Amino acid sequence: MNLVIDAGNSFVKVAVFKGNSLLNDEQFELSEFVLRIKNIFKKYPNINHAIVSSVGSVTDKELKVLKLFCKVHQLSHASKVPFKNSYATPQTLGVDRIALACAAFYHNPKGNSLVIDAGTCITYDMVNDFGEYLGGAISPGLQMRYKALYQQTSKLPLLEPEKEVNLIGNTTNSSIHSGVINGVLAEINGLVDLYNQRFKDLTVILTGGDALFLSERTKNTIFANPKFLLEGLNYLLEYNKK
Numbered sequence: 001m002n003l004v005i006d007a008g009n010s011f012v013k014v015a016v017f018k019g020n021s022l023l024n025d026e027q028f029e030l031s032e033f034v035l036r037i038k039n040i041f042k043k044y045p046n047i048n049h050a051i052v053s054s055v056g057s058v059t060d061k062e063l064k065v066l067k068l069f070c071k072v073h074q075l076s077h078a079s080k081v082p083f084k085n086s087y088a089t090p091q092t093l094g095v096d097r098i099a100l101a102c103a104a105f106y107h108n109p110k111g112n113s114l115v116i117d118a119g120t121c122i123t124y125d126m127v128n129d130f131g132e133y134l135g136g137a138i139s140p141g142l143q144m145r146y147k148a149l150y151q152q153t154s155k156l157p158l159l160e161p162e163k164e165v166n167l168i169g170n171t172t173n174s175s176i177h178s179g180v181i182n183g184v185l186a187e188i189n190g191l192v193d194l195y196n197q198r199f200k201d202l203t204v205i206l207t208g209g210d211a212l213f214l215s216e217r218t219k220n221t222i223f224a225n226p227k228f229l230l231e232g233l234n235y236l237l238e239y240n241k242k
Helices: 030-043 060-067 095-107 142-151 172-198 211-215 228-241
Strands: 002-007 012-018 021-028 049-054 071-074 113-118 121-127 132-140 203-207
Touching (some): 002 228, 012 030, 021 030, 021 228, 049 060, 049 228, 095 113, 095 132, 095 203, 095 228, 113 172, 113 228, 121 172, 132 142, 142 172, 172 203, 172 211, 203 211, 203 228
Parallel strands (some): 049 071
Antiparallel strands (some): 002 012, 012 021, 113 121, 121 132
8 A cells, every 4th residue: 555645835645555546645744743653554564665756845853753654765866757747847856846746647648638737726737648848837826816915905804715616706816716717727738739730639737725716717637636745646656666
């Protein structure tokens, strides 16, 4: 069994895999790390390997605890990958994007794939039909846009996304919702159109915390898979075992 850990900017996401089958996944704050990891190993004592993808939130303390239970692979730009990495600065490539590219490669090994991860940031990652990771784009996520409007102005309120949003806002709040949500949707739809023009038979996967919220509102054919990054980490762990 494998344990995969994705420590992002906001939360820690963990999943237990047996082969390619997802047995369990959960999300918690970093302060709960040690307790939650201990509970996972009590429930799944046959876990013998783990992979950690962290943007810097997991410290040596947490890693030492994890290593008491199993072998640990800490994902980095030096990890082995099954695709050709054509990123100009691979040492700066986020480990989350490496995992997403790996998931895209395994799910569509002979096709063109664009992975959109809608989380704290929105990342776009392209793997072509030659098995080559090309790069993509990074932009602010939904919550970041709401917070920026609040923090960088003196009078605008801090809001949360709403399900029903008008194109034309007739109050300050509805104008913010229109600008943030319709702006993100226009960005995603516009970029997908541009990628479709360049890459034949493009498969688009939307993942991340806001994947389901956004997938219901996009105009393009997009496959929503909130677990895509976790699946990519599991593939990478298996690949690096070899």
